[in-house]
Amino acid sequence: NHYAILMAGGIGSRFWPVSTTQYPKQFQDILGVGSTLIQITFYRLAKLMPAENIIILTHKDYKEIVKEQLPQVKDEQIVLEPCMRNTAPSILLGALKIKKKNSDALILVAPSDHWIQGDLAFQENIEEAFEIVASEDKLITLGIEPTFPNTGYGYIKYKKDDADGLKPVLRFTEKPSFKKAESFLEEGNYVWNAGIFIWSAKFILESFQKYQPETFRLFQKGVEVYNTEKEQEFLVENYQKAQSISIDYAIMEKSDSVYVIPAKFKWNDLGTWRSLEDELIQDKQQNTIVNGRLLPLKSTGNIIKTKNNKVVVLDQLHDFVVVENDNVLLITPKDRIQEIKAIRDKVVDQF
Ligand code: GDD
Ligand code: MG
Numbered sequence: 001n002h003y004a005i006l007m008a009g010g011i012g013s014r015f016w017p018v019s020t021t022q023y024p025k026q027f028q029d030i031l032g033v034g035s036t037l038i039q040i041t042f043y044r045l046a047k048l049m050p051a052e053n054i055i056i057l058t059h060k061d062y063k064e065i066v067k068e069q070l071p072q073v074k075d076e077q078i079v080l081e082p083c084m085r086n087t088a089p090s091i092l093l094g095a096l097k098i099k100k101k102n103s104d105a106l107i108l109v110a111p112s113d114h115w116i117q118g119d120l121a122f123q124e125n126i127e128e129a130f131e132i133v134a135s136e137d138k139l140i141t142l143g144i145e146p147t148f149p150n151t152g153y154g155y156i157k158y159k160k161d162d163a164d165g166l167k168p169v170l171r172f173t174e175k176p177s178f179k180k181a182e183s184f185l186e187e188g189n190y191v192w193n194a195g196i197f198i199w200s201a202k203f204i205l206e207s208f209q210k211y212q213p214e215t216f217r218l219f220q221k222g223v224e225v226y227n228t229e230k231e232q233e234f235l236v237e238n239y240q241k242a243q244s245i246s247i248d249y250a251i252m253e254k255s256d257s258v259y260v261i262p263a264k265f266k267w268n269d270l271g272t273w274r275s276l277e278d279e280l281i282q283d284k285q286q287n288t289i290v291n292g293r294l295l296p297l298k299s300t301g302n303i304i305k306t307k308n309n310k311v312v313v314l315d316q317l318h319d320f321v322v323v324e325n326d327n328v329l330l331i332t333p334k335d336r337i338q339e340i341k342a343i344r345d346k347v348v349d350q351f
């Protein structure tokens with residue numbers, strides 16, 4: 001009775017121009033390891049449950065990409081969202097579909113665009129969580145030891161105790177201000193939300209009913225047609241009516257049944273180009289290169305990703321990001337990488 005909802009509808013705009021709306025980050029081999037992030041994630045989950053129990057939620061435009069990258073996945077495992085409404089509606093829909101198949105289902109919700117090392121530790125964490133939610137009404141998330149006041153994450157204040165494993169959550173704060181994040185780190189008993197959730201189908205649906213009654217009613221209306229040929233018709237007509245909200249704001253900040261298990265694996269959500277520096281080995285001049293060969297001439301601290309393994313000659317260039325796709329080449333100072341989404345938005349209409 002173990003199922004997974006694989007979240008694959010984001011657009012990863014800070015990895016532009018490699019990640020594009022046509023081909024977002026989860027479908028890219030960001031680290032140059034030979035497989036895309038969704039492929040690696042899918043096979044990691046398939047070690048925890050039958051592969052047919054994994055459903056992939058994504059925007060309708062990515063259907064062909066999913067089928068091409070995961071050829072063993074059947075059409076009925078791919079759920080196509082007619083429009084983007086963030087993660088809460090898709091998780092609710094996924095839970096309703098799974099509950100209809102198996103009313104005792106336990107669900108793992110996993111992002112498709114993260115980089116995880118330590119598959120065994122990951123399995124242990126998830127199995128521990130599955131065991132708990134099999135008999136207790138709890139919403140479990142995995143926590144990551146924070147290293148700096150990153151404002152792009154959810155912060156989990158947990159109840160201190162000496163045992164490792166499950167801890168009650170005192171407060172969940174999604175994407176705090178920088179000041180707040182700093183004070184959280186000073187306080188001490190906070191972890192980052194990894195965005196990986198474990199719960200029973202029954203209890204997450206009860207939580208939606210309680211905290212997001214409108215969205216719950218909207219999707220509950222379709223239950224009869226879920227997992228049939230009529231499902232898509234229902235979604236085309238109704239999905240757009242859902243409020244756009246993430247699971248973190250919709251449920252995790254509100255519920256008093258949230259628990260956290262410290263993650264035992266190495267985790268990186270590949271938030272910006274800079275995260276490549278943490279995962280790949282740098283050359284003697286601290287340059288990082290993916291898919292290419294670098295000939296640096298007095299050039300330091302650059303992050304490079306080429307298309308088709310080019311030789312890149314850098315002459316006296318320091319701390320730049322140089323990345324290309326088939327038709328765009330972006331060159332920007334490394335301290336501007338948080339602005340890449342804004343840069344893309346400014347120019348994207350022009351090609
Ligand atoms: N199906 C579907 N539909 N998937 C989506 C959608 C959507 O509309 N929007 C986003 N996703 C997918 C993304 O592809 C990603 O795998 C996952 O859902 C999470 O969405 P993000 O947009 O990447 O969320 P975030 O990074 O801002 O924040 C979340 O992750 C952080 C850790 O990386 C939150 O859960 C934070 O609390 C958490 O710290
Ligand atoms: Mg993310």
